[in-house]
Amino acid sequence: RNKGLERLVDRLKELAVERVHWGFDNPPWEIQDCFPSQLSASLDSFALDSMQHFQQFLSQLKSPGLLADLVTCTLLTRPTDRQTILETIDLERRLRLVIHFLVVEIRRCQDNESYE
Secondary structure, three states: OOHHHHHHHHHHHHHHHHHHHHOOOOOOOOHHHHOOHHHHHHHHHHHHHHHHHHHHHHHHOOOHHHHHHHHHHHHOOOHHHHHHHHHOOOHHHHHHHHHHHHHHHHHHHHHHHHHO
């Protein structure tokens, strides 16, 4: 096994968990449109359960490429970042880019919290 790839995968999983911890102002999916307004109070609980299942699923993934793709489409909010990942063929480079974009997202979340 490639130790460099393993380290990148481990780091990506750590950052994915941290990014989920910060939550989403505008989730990448429009789940609220699927429920009547009287159920909106339970959406936070539903979203939390979904993210916990997502984290468990990520921890079990064996394919670094699938991990990068799943984290990209689920946790990266900027379309240009997602497009950059899609266009990157080299696996190690893709993992490094996803890590970079996650760090940027986490810093943005931290900055937003410090201004509130």
